[in-house]
Amino acid sequence: MSSAAPGFPYERLRRRPDVEAPNLFASDAADRLLADLTGDAVLEPGLVVIGDAYGALTLAAAARGAHGIRVHQDALTGERALDANAAELGLEGTYEHRPLDDSLLRGARTVLLRLPRSLDALAEIATLIAEHARADVVVYAGGMLKHMTTAMNAVLAEVFGDVTASLARQKARVLTAREPHPAAATVLDRWPERSLDADTGLWVCAHGAAFAGTTVDIGTRFLLSVLDDAVPDARTAIDLGCGTGLLAAALAASRPDLRVIATDQSAAAVASAAATAAANGVADRVTVVRDDGLAAQPDASADLIVLNPPFHIGGAVHTGIAHRLFADAGRVLAPGGELWTVWNSHLGYRPALERAVGPTRQIARNPKFTVTASHRR
Structure with a gap:
């Protein structure tokens, strides 16, 4: 040939x-x-x-x-x-x-x-x-x-x-x-698959290429454990890098007056997040967007952004995507808004978050993960 x-x-x-x-x-x-x-x-x-x-x-x-x-x-x-x-x-x-x-x-x-x-x-x-x-x-x-x-x-x-x-x-x-x-x-042919998460009582739907499938990865679960405290009076929120959209669904289910955007650059993630929102009866308050970071979102438009950033690009360990997402969040957060991030503690993201967004405080920490809130002045 x-x-x-x-x-x-x-x-x-x-x-x-x-x-x-x-x-x-x-x-x-x-x-x-x-x-x-x-x-x-x-x-x-x-x-x-x-x-x-x-x-x-x-x-x-x-x-x-x-x-x-x-x-x-x-x-x-x-x-x-x-x-x-x-x-x-x-x-x-x-x-x-x-x-x-x-x-x-x-x-x-x-x-x-x-x-x-x-x-x-x-x-x-x-x-x-x-x-x-x-x-x-x-x-x-x-x-x-x-x-x-x-x-x-x-x-x-x-x-x-x-x-x-x-x-x-x-x-x-x-x-x-x-x-x-x-x-x-x-x-x-079984896609999207779906599974009921016992801890949250929420359905998780996933197409084949969605990260973690219908399970909840441990970083997301740790962030979920403190999510009720994240900007309680927020009117607008973004689940950045939403994956299957569980964080977006959890926010919408627990806060009836909150409008949520779930965004990811993965086509499989976006389709999964839309299915997750529909399965949990919150599709009317969760808008799912396929986007490169927050490119489509206007400046100073969100009260709360939640993020579990990737630290791999393909097969390589690389934090470049996380730093880009931090910068996007700093631009899109409204004054007084906050970015709540869960990250592998050894990555030491706190200085980067303070540079990109603003003053950052620790919310929770366990042997593997840290959750921080970065305040936009």
Whole structure:
């Protein structure tokens, strides 16, 4: 099979508007292996790309001559990076963004997939492909070996009759799946899942790629334990980086006069948060927004912001996203408003919070986490 996109300038791809740093890259060996193994298959009608971090898969295919590529990226920053990289390389108009649903996969003949870390996310994607793609669809699912497990083969084998693995190259590998079983996929299609959290009495709903699924991660649970004390007279609140939206639902359920915005850059998180709000009967007071931080929110517009910030970017430990979210909160909080944040105590965020927002006091601390309130003057 011919080499894919000979001379494609992977080195010109950028991560912007996502965090850029010397140890963070816009493409990797798995992107290049996927492009090489698929070869001319990307030129056939019905090409779909899923999980393309910053556009490497999509644009390498477009550089070969592919058009009408349907692309789904969970992260909004990934979408915007793809658009910026396409403009830089003169490849605009070769693809279109789609949600993770039947409109993405209907009639798909070739699917390029970056394997997600979550097996639930992979299962949701696999079932959608099996239900809606062509019977002769071929799925090329690639990743770095350090992030791959044999359980991924098993997940694909639940809905595909033939799953094979490539030889490893530069610590990357590709799984190829054929012969989808739509009937099996229909039985396994369970998203969004939902579970009743016994401690809060609230339903948690989650699509496959949502962080923590239908469980409540321990940082969020610690913040929930003190949430009643967070700006009791607030009229407007934002659940920043909302994930499944449990904090937003808890605020809305306990404060009938509060208007809450739940925002996240993840498409799976936004869909999950909307389902969580609906399941708890507060959808009329929780507005769910897909956004890069708080870019869409006006200055000085919120009385309370709650935040459980990530400290990973992909597989790398990096606090860059947290610092950006702190800065966003400082801009969007109204005078007298507060940012309530839960963070791993070893990260020592308090000086950064004081710089970005204002005077910061400790609300609670346990062996792993600290909850602080940062006051906007």
